[in-house]
Amino acid sequence: MTLGLLGQYLFNGLMLGMIYAMVAVGFTLFFGVLDVIKFSHGDVLMVGAFTGLATYLGLQSMGVDSAAVQLLVMTLVATLSMALLGALIAKYLVLPLRLAPPLNTLLITLMLGTVLRESVRLFYPQGSNPKPFPRLLPADSLSFGSFTLRADSVILLLAGLAAIVAVHLVINRTKLGLAIRAVAQDGETARIMGINFEFIVLLTFAIGSGMAALGGLMNGLYYNEINFGIGLLLGVIGFSAAVVGGLGNIYGAILGGFLFSGLQSLGAVALPALFPGTSTAYKDVFAFAVVIIFMAWRPTGLIAEKKSERV
C-alpha cells in the first residue's frame, strides 16, 4: 500500500461520502418536517441524472456546444424538474397518508421508487443498459507521485460542499428556514402561528429532491456512467447514512454519509489485507453489516432522536 494509493482511496471516499451526504440530507429533511421516510428518494436521484442526460442530448441536437452552458442548463433542468417531482410526490402520495400508519408511507414511496425505476428501464430508450454520461468538466489533473488529483473531482467535491452549506444556511439563517424548523418541531403549533403548513412541507420536499438531482448529476459526472439501478443502492445507503447519523438532524446526515463511505473504503482496503483471498467486492457486505450492528447499539443513530411517547 503506497501513500499515493491511500490518497486515492481517501479522495474517492470523500467524493462518495459527499454524494451519500447529499442523499442523506434529503431523507433527514423529509423526516424532520413530516416524520416520514420517502423511500423513492434514491430513484428520484436516478431520474434526475437521466433528466440531465436527456437535456444534454437535447442541447447537443440543438447545436449548443459550450460545455459550461450545457452543464448549467442540465443542472437547472434536472434540479427544478426533480424539485417539482418531489413536491408532487409529497402532495399526492405522502400528505394524503398522514393519518395512516407510518409504515404505509414507507411502503407507498418504496413502490413509487419501483415505478420510477421500472419506468426508466422500460420507457427510456434502451433504458436497461448503462448509459455513458458526458464528461463536461475540465479533465486536467495534477500528479503527486502515484496519486493523481483530477480537476473535475475537485470541482464536484466543492460543488457538493456548496450545495450542503447552502441548504444549511437556508434552514438556519432565513425566515423560510425558520418556518421549516417550526413545522419540524411541532406542525400544529406552527399552523397556529400562521405558517402555511402544506406549502412548507411541499417546499421541503422540493429542496430535498433538488439536492437528490444534484447528487445524481455529480454521480454521473464522476463515474461517467449512469444506469437505472443506481437509485436503489444510493437510496438505501443514503437512508442508512441518515439513520446512522440520527434522523431529523442535518449534521447527523452529513456525518453518516462520510461514515458510510469510510466504512466502504475500509472494507475495500482492510478485508483483503486481513483475510487474504477475500475480494474487495465484500466492501458493501461489510458496510451494511456494520450498519446493522450499529443499529443494535444505537437504535436512533449517533445524534439520537429525542423521543418521548405521549400515552
Place this chain on the structure above:
Amino acid sequence: MRRLLDAASPAPALASMAAVTLFAVLFLHAESQEAVIGITVVAVIALLLLARFGWNRLAAASFAGHSRSGQASVLIGVLVIVAVFHDQHFPLLMLASVLLYIVVCLGLNLQFGYAGVVNFAGAAFYGVGCYTAAVLTSHTALPHLAVVLIGGLMAAVIGSLLILPVLRTYGHYAALVTIAFGILFRVFLEVNDALGGPQGMKVQGMEILGWKLNEGLQFGDLEFSFYANYVLVALVMAAVAFMLVRRLERSWIGLNLDAVRLDETASAAFGIDVARWKITAFTLGNFLTGLAGAVYAMMTGFVAPNSFTFGDSLILVSIVILGGIGNPWGLTVAAAIVLMLPEKLQFIQEYRLLLYAGLVILILLFRPGGLMPRQVRNYLPGWKP
C-alpha cells in the same frame, strides 16, 4: 332451494370453490393471449356482478360457518387442477410455486400482519432456505426431509441475528435493518465463490423416504408430470402452514400479537411481553419462509442470486398488502393472481414490477385494507349481532 342459498348451508361456499377451480382450469388451459384476457375479464365481471347481488357476503358467511368443508373444498380444487393437467409441466410448476409462495407470505403475514414487525428481506430468507438446500444436497447425504427442516431452521437462525437490532429499533429504523440485510445477502451471494457466485448452484431433486420426486408417477397408462409430486408436497406444506397461522391468529397468541402491533406501550402496560411476541412472530415467519425456499430450490433444481433481489422481497410484501394485511385467505388469492397473471400474459411479464408497484400504490391510497380486508376478530364463535 331456499335452504341451500342460506348462509347456514355449505352450498354457497362449495359452489364458489367449484367456480374458482373451473376458472383456474380454464385460465391455465388457455393458450392464446386473447383467450387468457377474455377469461380473466369475464371472471372479474362475474365477480363484480355477484358482489352486487350479495353473493360474496353469502359465500364468506358460508365459509365461516363451515370452515372444515370450505377448506376441504380448496384442497379438492387443487387436486382437481392437478388431475386435469397431470401430464403438463408448466401449469403444475406454476401451481407448486404459488403454493410455496403462499407459505412464504403466511410467514410474512405473521410478521407484519399480526406482530407488526416489518420485514423487507423476505426474498433473502427465502434464499437462505434455497441455498441451504443447495449446499446440503450437493455436499452431504442428509435425508431430504431433514434438509428442508434445516433450511427452515437456518432461515430462523440467520433471522435471529437480526433480532437484536429489530427489537431495539422501531418503525423506519427497523425497516432499514431488514432492507440492509436483504441487500447485504444478495451482494454476499454474488461475490461468494463457494456458493457459485452470480452463476448460482445446482440442486438435487427431492427424495422422501425413497420416493424420488423428480420421477413422474405412473398408474397404468396414466403418466404424471414430476411436478405433480412437488404440488402435493407444497400443498401439504401450505395446508399445514395455513392451519397453523389461522389457529395462531384465533388463539390468545394471536390476540397478543395484535395487541403488540396496535399499541406497544399499552400492551406492555397490560403485562404483555412485547419482545417475546415480536421474536416469536419474526422467527416463526422466517422458519416458514426457509422451509418453502428449500423445497423450491429442490423443485427448480437450480438457485442463483438473481432470484433474491430487493424487488422480489417487494413482490412478497405486495402480495400480503394486495390480499389484505392479516388475512390468510386474501394473500392466498393475491399470491395466485400476482404469480399466474404475468406468466400467462406474456406481454405483462416485462411490466409486472411496474404493474404491481402501481397497484399497491392505488391500494394504499384508496383501499388500505387490501382486496379482502381482514375481518374484525370474532371473540365468541357463532355469536350474531
